[in-house]
Amino acid sequence: MKKFAFTLLLLLFVLVIPEHGQAAAGTNKIFLDGRELTAGQDVPVENVNNSVMVPLRMIAENLGYKVDWNQKSKTVTIEQQGKTIKLIVDQTAASVDDKTVILQTAPLLRGGTTLVPIRFIGEQFGLTVTWDNVQKIVNLITPEAAGNNTGNDGNAGDGGTSVVVPPSETTNGLAMVNGLSFNENRLTIAMDGSSVPKVSKITGPDRIVIDLPNATFSDLFGTGQVLDPNLNGSLAVTDYPDVSGIRYSLYSTSPYTVRFVIDLNHAKNYSVEVTGDSSKLVVIDLNAQSTEDTATLPGNNGRKLVVLDAGHGAKDSGAVGVTGKYEKNFNLAIVLKAAELLKKENNIDVVLTRSDDTFLELKDRAAMANNLKADLFISVHANSSGSSAASGTETYYQRADSKAFANVMHKYLVQATGLSDRGVRYGNFHVIRETTMPAVLLEAGYLSNKKDESQLFTESLQNKVAESIVKGIKEYLGL
Ligand SMILES: [Zn+2]
CATH class of the missing domain: 2.60.40.3500 (Immunoglobulin-like)
Incomplete structure (x- = not known):
């Protein structure tokens, strides 16, 4: 696109934008030459892995770049002044003209919207991109406006300002x-x-x-x-x-x-x-x-390695309880308590797939256990049902070689929750299917049930569940 058209688009944009255009409340805001850009109320701007991700259409509509989206190959092509960037959803490898570059964060799909890293794209096309970490504001400054100092006065607080390596x-x-x-x-x-x-x-x-x-x-x-x-x-x-x-x-x-x-x-x-x-x-x-x-890896020297997996995390809350409590927090509390107990065991090493409120893909959870050659894998969850009457404790296995482990774990888990016994069940869940060691998925109770939810978030029940996990592991391993 020619500069004239670019400027015209900017001008149009300036004319139509409402006074308080809103990027979704509580998320990052983006200013172009001092004017806030809107992402559309339904599509928040996201900060993923320290990269601010914006809807592709925001770039097309507000920056005037030529943007093409290929649904089949999930490829984004952005052209401006003879330069072409190609990005592929979920891939960190991208290209600028014919050079391969690696993105800090891959483009991603949210519903029907493609989110792309704004700093990377802006800087490729000559925008100055700064980040105000206090106000969570991204400032994009066009070369035309660079001299006017109209932008929000953000500093590049994340240290990510482009450094030009001197060509010589x-x-x-x-x-x-x-x-x-x-x-x-x-x-x-x-x-x-x-x-x-x-x-x-x-x-x-x-x-x-x-x-x-x-x-x-x-x-x-x-x-x-x-x-x-x-x-x-x-x-x-x-x-x-x-x-x-x-x-x-x-x-x-x-x-x-x-x-x-x-x-x-x-x-x-x-x-x-x-x-x-x-x-x-x-x-x-x-x-x-x-x-x-391998002698230095956890789980060796005769010690057994257990991977504990707190289901869900971060943007994925899991089930939401009757009073609004999040499953992800219950799951994390249990694995942290169980890990503390397991660390006291001389013959058991423990690795957590997550130890805080972060998001992990299912395949990464399974891969972690497989790569570590763990002896056991336990995924902790709480359930939810359309019927508020559903209540009780379940333990799932997917592979035949996990069933005996599921039986032992369930015996102690039901004792610990004191909720009704819904049995050991087959469940085709990714993490217990794709792992290669005996693996179980615990559903401690139903967050959609008032009584279960209030019980599951008590300190005493959580301590008992953590202890039951340790008891089950020790019995199964014969320790
Ligand atoms: Zn869950």
């Missing part, structure tokens, strides 16, 4: 690192040009070091990731038990070397894979099988 003759011929992501226990680095990664394992503390010789960061890198003016940055990793974080830096300029460090919670083997021709992906995969260092 010395960087000619170097490989360019465009981005990184950490997903499914894999570090993926996107890079243009040729650099053969050197990967090594270091102990005390345990970490994996990846050096990319003859490489530097490209201008794109700082838009997808945090990069400070000294060309250092880090990525927090919270959902994977092996990894505490990722660091990266321009380690040396003579010769040029980009270094990534995966900080580990314990020694871990890995495999390295490089794919692509001129635009490459370097993948450091921590799911690699190994016999060498």
Whole structure:
């Protein structure tokens, strides 16, 4: 789109926007040259993984970029002034013209709406993007308005301001690192040009070091990731038990070397894979099988490893009780209490799929237990029914090799809740189907039932349920 049309659209927008245009209350607001953009009342702007995600149509309508959506391939194409960005729903790998970049947060679907990362897109098209972390405001400033200082005076509080890596003759011929992501226990680095990664394992503390010789960061890198003016940055990793974080830096300029460090919670083997021709992906995969260092993994040295899974979390509340209490909070309280008790057991290690109010996909919960080669998997839930009369305790299994475990767990669970016994049942639930060890899903009671709900949120019942989980585990394991 030509600048004239762009300006015209901006002008139209300024004329039609109501005085108090609202981004959904309590969520992030977006200002373009000092004017608030509306996302539409039904579609809130979301902050996902520290990326502000906005509806695609907001970009089309307010920024005047040419936007195309392919329903079949779930691909978003955005064009402006000869530059083309392609993003795919649920994929962190994206492209700018023909270069692969890695997004901090993949585009996602909410109902029929596609949400895309506004900072990344804005910066690609020359907008200055700042973030006021106190007021939760994103400011987009067009080059035209940059001199007028009409924008909200937000600082780049998240440190994510784009850092322009100075181009010079010395960087000619170097490989360019465009981005990184950490997903499914894999570090993926996107890079243009040729650099053969050197990967090594270091102990005390345990970490994996990846050096990319003859490489530097490209201008794109700082838009997808945090990069400070000294060309250092880090990525927090919270959902994977092996990894505490990722660091990266321009380690040396003579010769040029980009270094990534995966900080580990314990020694871990890995495999390295490089794919692509001129635009490459370097993948450091921590799911690699190994016999060498398993002695340091939890659950070894004769100890049994139990994975406790608190159902739901964050945006997914689970069942909502008659008085409005959330299932996710009950589930979390139980696993935290049970984990405390299990930590006192000499022969049992425990890993939680979540230990706070965060969201995890079902497949990630199962993968965590499978990757750890856990001995047992227990998912904690509370139920809900259309009938307020439904009440009581159920234990579910999906695979035949989980049934004996379900019987033992249920025996203690029913005693603990004191609610009516609805039995051990077959249930085709993802987490107990896709796990590879004996796995059960506990439905402690019905939040849609007044009596069950009030009982389930008492400290004494929760303590008893936590104790019953420990008793069941110990009996089943013969400990
Ligand atoms: Zn549930």
